[in-house]
Amino acid sequence: MADYAALRFTVLLSIALSWASAEPSCMQIDGHKYRRLVCREFGSPEDFKKHVPRNESSKDTWFLLINSAMDRLPPAAFAGLNVSELILSDVKLGSLDDPEAGEGPFSGLEQSLKKMAFRRDSTLPSSWSQLGKMAALQELHLQRYRNLNLTRDFGKLPQSLKLVFVFDATLNKVDEDWLADLGNLETVIVRVTDLPVFVRSMLPRPAPKLRTLDLAENQLGAFPQGLAEDLPQLQFVNLEDNRITTLEEKDVAPLHKDPVLVRLIGNPMHCDCKLWFLLDYTDRWHYFLCQSPEIHQGRYIKMLSEPELPCEYGTPAAAGPANVPPSAAPAAQPSAATQAASSEAPPSSASP
Known part of the structure; x- marks a missing residue:
C-alpha cells in the first residue's frame, strides 16, 4: 500500500512539474x-x-x-x-475562419x-456561420471579452442551439435583434456586462421554448418591456444588481403569474407610490431594499405600506444611459459568487 501511494505521488508530481512549464x-x-x-x-x-x-x-x-x-x-x-x-x-x-479550399x-x-x-x-470567427x-x-459561451459584438449574425448559428451565455464583457455593438433567429433557445444569460438596455426584439418571436432570461449584474436602467409577449414557457427573469430605479406596472404585471419567478435584488430602487402594486404581489419573487428616499433606505419594499409610500417624494432620473450600448462604459463588477463561478476550473475538476 505504501509503495502504491509513493508511486501515485511520483506520478502526480511529474504531471504537475510538466504542467508548470511554458512548453507546449x-x-x-x-x-x-x-x-x-x-x-x-x-x-x-x-x-x-x-x-x-x-x-x-x-x-x-x-x-x-x-x-x-x-x-x-x-x-x-x-x-x-x-x-x-x-x-x-x-x-x-x-x-x-475556414480556408477558401479544404477543411476548416x-x-x-x-x-x-x-x-x-x-x-x-480568444479569437472569434468573423461570422458565426463557421x-x-x-x-x-446546444450551448455557446462567451466569457471575459472586451469590445464584444452581439449582432444578428448570431442567427447563423445552428437551430439546435439552446443556451447562449455571455459573461464579464464590455460590449462594442448590440443589435436589437441579435438572437431573434434562434427559435429553439431555452436559456439566455448575459451577466456582468455594460449592457444598458434589453428589448423584447432581441429574442425570437415567438420564443416557444425560452424558460430562463438571466440579465443580472449589467447596467440596465429600466425593466425590459414586453417580456410576456410570445414567451409561453418563461419561468425565470433575473434582473439582480442592475441600475433600475423604478418600475412600471404595465411592464411587470404580465409576468405576475405562475410559474414565473422574477428577481430584482440589488437595484437602487426609489420607493414611492409607483410601487404600490408590488405590495400585493406574490412573496415568491425576490424583491429589493429601497435605495431612496432616505427615510426608507435599506428597508424591504414588501414591509412597507401604501401610506408610507406617498407620491410627493418624486422619482429620480433613471441611472444609466438608454442607448445600446456604451462601449466606453466599464462593465459591472461581478459579485463574489459570480467571480467564483467564472474562474478557470483546474484540470482535475469534474467540469471544465
Missing part, C-alpha cells in the same frame, strides 16, 4: 463517463500533431486549449476525438460538439 503540452484525464484533454502553450499547427493524443474513445471528450497563439488552427484540428465540449481560452489566432478547423465535430466556449479574448454546420451544438 497536453494532459489527458480519464473519468468514468468523460475524457478530458487539456492542452496549452501551442504556438503552431504542428503542436497538434506532436502533443494531442489521437487515441479514439467512446467517452465524450472535453477539450480545453489555453494560452496559445498561432496563425491558424490546423484543418480538422479536433476531429476523431469525440469532442462534445470545446473551450478556447486565451487563444490568439490570425484567423478562425472545426471539421469533424458536426455530430459530436454540444458546447462551444470562447474565453479571455459553426453553422455543428448539428449537435
Whole structure:
C-alpha cells in the first residue's frame, strides 16, 4: 500500500512539474463517463500533431486549449476525438475562419460538439456561420471579452442551439435583434456586462421554448418591456444588481403569474407610490431594499405600506444611459459568487 501511494505521488508530481512549464503540452484525464484533454502553450499547427493524443474513445471528450497563439488552427484540428465540449481560452489566432479550399478547423465535430466556449479574448470567427454546420451544438459561451459584438449574425448559428451565455464583457455593438433567429433557445444569460438596455426584439418571436432570461449584474436602467409577449414557457427573469430605479406596472404585471419567478435584488430602487402594486404581489419573487428616499433606505419594499409610500417624494432620473450600448462604459463588477463561478476550473475538476 505504501509503495502504491509513493508511486501515485511520483506520478502526480511529474504531471504537475510538466504542467508548470511554458512548453507546449497536453494532459489527458480519464473519468468514468468523460475524457478530458487539456492542452496549452501551442504556438503552431504542428503542436497538434506532436502533443494531442489521437487515441479514439467512446467517452465524450472535453477539450480545453489555453494560452496559445498561432496563425491558424490546423484543418480538422479536433476531429476523431469525440469532442462534445470545446473551450478556447486565451487563444490568439490570425484567423478562425475556414480556408477558401479544404477543411476548416472545426471539421469533424458536426455530430459530436454540444458546447462551444470562447474565453479571455480568444479569437472569434468573423461570422458565426463557421459553426453553422455543428448539428449537435446546444450551448455557446462567451466569457471575459472586451469590445464584444452581439449582432444578428448570431442567427447563423445552428437551430439546435439552446443556451447562449455571455459573461464579464464590455460590449462594442448590440443589435436589437441579435438572437431573434434562434427559435429553439431555452436559456439566455448575459451577466456582468455594460449592457444598458434589453428589448423584447432581441429574442425570437415567438420564443416557444425560452424558460430562463438571466440579465443580472449589467447596467440596465429600466425593466425590459414586453417580456410576456410570445414567451409561453418563461419561468425565470433575473434582473439582480442592475441600475433600475423604478418600475412600471404595465411592464411587470404580465409576468405576475405562475410559474414565473422574477428577481430584482440589488437595484437602487426609489420607493414611492409607483410601487404600490408590488405590495400585493406574490412573496415568491425576490424583491429589493429601497435605495431612496432616505427615510426608507435599506428597508424591504414588501414591509412597507401604501401610506408610507406617498407620491410627493418624486422619482429620480433613471441611472444609466438608454442607448445600446456604451462601449466606453466599464462593465459591472461581478459579485463574489459570480467571480467564483467564472474562474478557470483546474484540470482535475469534474467540469471544465
